[in-house]
Amino acid sequence: MTSALEHGTEDTPGRLGAVLRAAGNDRPRALGRHGPWVATTLDQARTxxxxxxxxxxxxxVSRRAVRRAEMRGRSPHGVVAPLSHERAAGAAVVLRTELDLELARTAGAQHDAMALLRRPVARSTTxxxxPALAAADRDRVADAVLDWVDALGPVIASPRPLPAWSRARRSEDGARHRLETLLDQLGAAEPPGTATVLAAGTQVPVAAGAWLLVGLAERPEVQDRLHTGGLAPVQVVxxxxxxxxxxxxTARVTRRETTLAGVRLPEGGVVLVSPLLLGRLADLVPAGECDRGAERVVLDPGRWDDATARPGxxxxxxxxxxxxxxxxxxxxQLTELTSWAAAHRLDLVSPAYVDQSRGIFPRPALVEIS
Ligand code: HEM
Incomplete structure (x- = not known):
C-alpha cells in the first residue's frame, strides 16, 4: 500500500485526490462553485x-434514480435487517473452506487477489x-451474483447514468433478471432486495480483502507479528x-436548502461523506509508531494495541x-481472511495502484502465496 494509498494527497489524481485535499478544514469544503461539498469532520458526516x-x-446499487415515494421509507431496497453474529460465523467457515479450495484449484503461487477472493466471498456472503440453501444451490446463486456484479461494473464506472438501451445497461438488466429469477425459484424472500444485499455483500468485501492481502504482502514485519501472535487479526482488519x-x-442530496456547520447548501446540493478522509483525522485515530506528526496515512495495525482506542x-x-x-x-470474513493469510507467506509481485472506477480497489493485486 506504500505504492498506492499511503503517499501524500497532493498528487493523488481524480475525485479521490480532490476529496482528500479537503481534509483539515473544519467546515464543509465545496469542490466546485455548485458543489459537491465534502463533509470534513465526524460531526458533519454523522449529521x-x-x-x-x-x-x-x-x-x-445499479445507479437507477430512486423514486421520491420510495425514499419516504428508510431504504430504497426496503429496510435491510442487520445480519446476526451466527450468520457471520457461518460465513467465516464457508470463506475458509472456499479459500483453500480456490488456492488448490489455481495453478502456481502467483495470484491476483481480486480474482482469488471472488468465488470464496460470493459463496460466503450467499x-x-x-443460510437454508443446500451447497449446490448456494454456489449457483453465488455464480449468478458474480455475473451481475461483473455486469454492473461498466454501469457504475460510467461517469453518467447510462440509458436503458445501452449495451452495458441491457447486459446488466439481463444478469440481474437471471439472478432474481433463480432466487425466486429457490423460494428466497423478495428477490430484488435479496439480490441487492448479495451484490453489495460481495463486491465490497472482495475489494477490502484484496487490499488486506496486498497490505500484508507489502509488509513482512506485520506478517511476522501475526505469526507470533503479537497482533490480533482484527487489528489488521x-x-x-x-x-x-x-x-x-458516499453521497447524499439535500431535499431542501439547509446549513451544515455554518455553510449554506442549496436544495439538490450533493454532499460527500468519505470514510477515507475521516480515517486520516488525528482526533479519530490513535498515533502509530510510523506516523509523521499528525499524519495518519501509514498502515500500522499496531496503533490498535491500545484496547481503549475505538476503531471504526x-x-x-x-x-x-x-x-x-x-x-x-x-x-x-476479513478476520477469517487474515487468519488464513497468517498461515501462509505473502509477497507482493508488483506495485499495486488505486483503481477508482468502482469504490477503490488495488490493481494489479498480484500476490505470491506460499
Ligand atoms: C468489509 C465489508 C463491508 C464494508 C466495508 C461495507 C461498507 C458499507 C457502507 C459504507 C455502506 C453504506 C453506504 C452508504 O451509506 O451510502 C454499506 C451499505 C450496505 N452494505 Fe455493506 N459493507 C461491507 C460488507 C457487506 C456485506 C457482507 C453485506 C451483505 C451481506 C453488505 C450489504 C450492504 C447493503 C445491502 C447496504 C445498503 C444498505 C442500505 O442502503 O440501506 N455489506 N456497506
Missing part, C-alpha cells in the same frame, strides 16, 4: 448520514444471506478498513438508516 429528512439517498475503505465515499470512528460501514447491514459478516 448528513443520520438525517434522511434533510439528506436523501438518491440512487440504488451462505450468510440465505480495522487498519485496512481505515487506510483503504472500499466504499471510500471513521465510519467504514456508514451510519444512519443506510448503514451497512452486513457489518458483522464483513468483519468476520
Amino acid at each position: 448528513v448520514l443520520t438525517d434522511p429528512a434533510t439528506y436523501d439517498f438518491p440512487v440504488d 451462505a450468510a444471506t440465505l 480495522w487498519e485496512v478498513l481505515r487506510v483503504a475503505p472500499p466504499t471510500w465515499v 470512528a471513521w465510519l467504514p460501514f456508514g451510519a444512519g438508516p443506510h448503514a451497512c447491514p452486513g457489518r458483522t459478516v464483513g468483519l468476520a
Whole structure:
C-alpha cells in the first residue's frame, strides 16, 4: 500500500485526490462553485448520514434514480435487517473452506487477489444471506451474483447514468433478471432486495480483502507479528478498513436548502461523506509508531494495541438508516481472511495502484502465496 494509498494527497489524481485535499478544514469544503461539498469532520458526516429528512439517498446499487415515494421509507431496497453474529460465523467457515479450495484449484503461487477472493466471498456472503440453501444451490446463486456484479461494473464506472438501451445497461438488466429469477425459484424472500444485499455483500468485501492481502504482502514485519501472535487479526482488519475503505465515499442530496456547520447548501446540493478522509483525522485515530506528526496515512495495525482506542470512528460501514447491514459478516470474513493469510507467506509481485472506477480497489493485486 506504500505504492498506492499511503503517499501524500497532493498528487493523488481524480475525485479521490480532490476529496482528500479537503481534509483539515473544519467546515464543509465545496469542490466546485455548485458543489459537491465534502463533509470534513465526524460531526458533519454523522449529521448528513443520520438525517434522511434533510439528506436523501438518491440512487440504488445499479445507479437507477430512486423514486421520491420510495425514499419516504428508510431504504430504497426496503429496510435491510442487520445480519446476526451466527450468520457471520457461518460465513467465516464457508470463506475458509472456499479459500483453500480456490488456492488448490489455481495453478502456481502467483495470484491476483481480486480474482482469488471472488468465488470464496460470493459463496460466503450467499451462505450468510440465505443460510437454508443446500451447497449446490448456494454456489449457483453465488455464480449468478458474480455475473451481475461483473455486469454492473461498466454501469457504475460510467461517469453518467447510462440509458436503458445501452449495451452495458441491457447486459446488466439481463444478469440481474437471471439472478432474481433463480432466487425466486429457490423460494428466497423478495428477490430484488435479496439480490441487492448479495451484490453489495460481495463486491465490497472482495475489494477490502484484496487490499488486506496486498497490505500484508507489502509488509513482512506485520506478517511476522501475526505469526507470533503479537497482533490480533482484527487489528489488521480495522487498519485496512481505515487506510483503504472500499466504499471510500458516499453521497447524499439535500431535499431542501439547509446549513451544515455554518455553510449554506442549496436544495439538490450533493454532499460527500468519505470514510477515507475521516480515517486520516488525528482526533479519530490513535498515533502509530510510523506516523509523521499528525499524519495518519501509514498502515500500522499496531496503533490498535491500545484496547481503549475505538476503531471504526471513521465510519467504514456508514451510519444512519443506510448503514451497512452486513457489518458483522464483513468483519468476520476479513478476520477469517487474515487468519488464513497468517498461515501462509505473502509477497507482493508488483506495485499495486488505486483503481477508482468502482469504490477503490488495488490493481494489479498480484500476490505470491506460499
Ligand atoms: C468489509 C465489508 C463491508 C464494508 C466495508 C461495507 C461498507 C458499507 C457502507 C459504507 C455502506 C453504506 C453506504 C452508504 O451509506 O451510502 C454499506 C451499505 C450496505 N452494505 Fe455493506 N459493507 C461491507 C460488507 C457487506 C456485506 C457482507 C453485506 C451483505 C451481506 C453488505 C450489504 C450492504 C447493503 C445491502 C447496504 C445498503 C444498505 C442500505 O442502503 O440501506 N455489506 N456497506
